[in-house]
Amino acid sequence: xxxxxxxxxxxxxxxxxxxxxxxxxxxxxxxxxxxxxxxxxxxxxxxxxxxxxxxxxxxxxxxxxxxxxxxxxxxxxxxxxxxxxxxxxxxxxxxxxxxxxxxxxxxxxxxxxxxxxxxxxxxxxxxxxxxxxxxxxxxxxxxxxxxxxxxxxxxxxxxxxxxxxxxxxxxxxxxxxxxxxxxxxxxxxxxxxxxxxxxxxxxxxxxxxxxxxxxxxxxxxxxxxxxxxxxxxxxxxxxxxxx
Numbered sequence: 001x002x003x004x005x006x007x008x009x010x011x012x013x014x015x016x017x018x019x020x021x022x023x024x025x026x027x028x029x030x031x032x033x034x035x036x037x038x039x040x041x042x043x044x045x046x047x048x049x050x051x052x053x054x055x056x057x058x059x060x061x062x063x064x065x066x067x068x069x070x071x072x073x074x075x076x077x078x079x080x081x082x083x084x085x086x087x088x089x090x091x092x093x094x095x096x097x098x099x100x101x102x103x104x105x106x107x108x109x110x111x112x113x114x115x116x117x118x119x120x121x122x123x124x125x126x127x128x129x130x131x132x133x134x135x136x137x138x139x140x141x142x143x144x145x146x147x148x149x150x151x152x153x154x155x156x157x158x159x160x161x162x163x164x165x166x167x168x169x170x171x172x173x174x175x176x177x178x179x180x181x182x183x184x185x186x187x188x189x190x191x192x193x194x195x196x197x198x199x200x201x202x203x204x205x206x207x208x209x210x211x212x213x214x215x216x217x218x219x220x221x222x223x224x225x226x227x228x229x230x231x232x233x234x235x236x237x238x239x240x241x242x243x
Contacts, residue, residue, distance in 0.1 A: 078127035087118040157232040164239040210235035
């Protein structure tokens with residue numbers, strides 16, 4: 001009888017120990033951090049956005065930027081027969097030089113303001129167009145006012161410099177920056193600042209009344225060519241060095 005009780009108690013201890021050990025092992029297993037899902041697992045599928053914005057709308061709404069179609073239509077309405085016949089562009093041809101177009105944020109329908117430069121009178125021209133009504137709503141011009149240069153103005157200014165004796169300064173600056181001989185405008189990125197004369201600018205005194213540009217020339221390797229002292233007077237068709 002005593003043996004049976006001893007054996008039963010020992011079996012009980014062994015059973016309790018085994019259960020306890022199982023419980024501790026189970027706690028450790030549950031407490032351990034779960035492994036991260038492998039890349040591309042079902043729970044974290046990569047998402048790729050569609051880079052195609054879709055077709056451009058024919059017209060914007062409210063203060064939305066002008067669509068290309070609206071700009072084309074606005075330019076047709078802005079250049080009246082009188083403006084086309086009386087103004088001159090940067091090449092000397094009839095018609096004003098187109099500069100830029102913006103939506104007119106006045107809360108009154110869909111209107112645009114277009115800027116031109118008239119090289120015949122040296123005036124900035126602003127034409128306000130009502131796109132919804134399809135008509136010119138206002139016309140303004142002023143001397144001594146300047147807007148950023150158009151791409152054609154920049155190209156014309158560069159060609160004027162290349163045809164002028166002062167191109168030697170561009171060539172010298174190019175060789176100094178790159179270590180190579182200047183081989184022409186191919187491969188150059190050219191932008192420009194509109195230049196207004198300062199009191200001491202005797203060689204460019206008309207700039208501000210005239211349309212003048214100061215070129216920013218960059219090579220394909222990202223090197224800038226210093227031609228800051230050269231001013232191209234598009235109105236007077238002259239190239240000068242600041243003194």
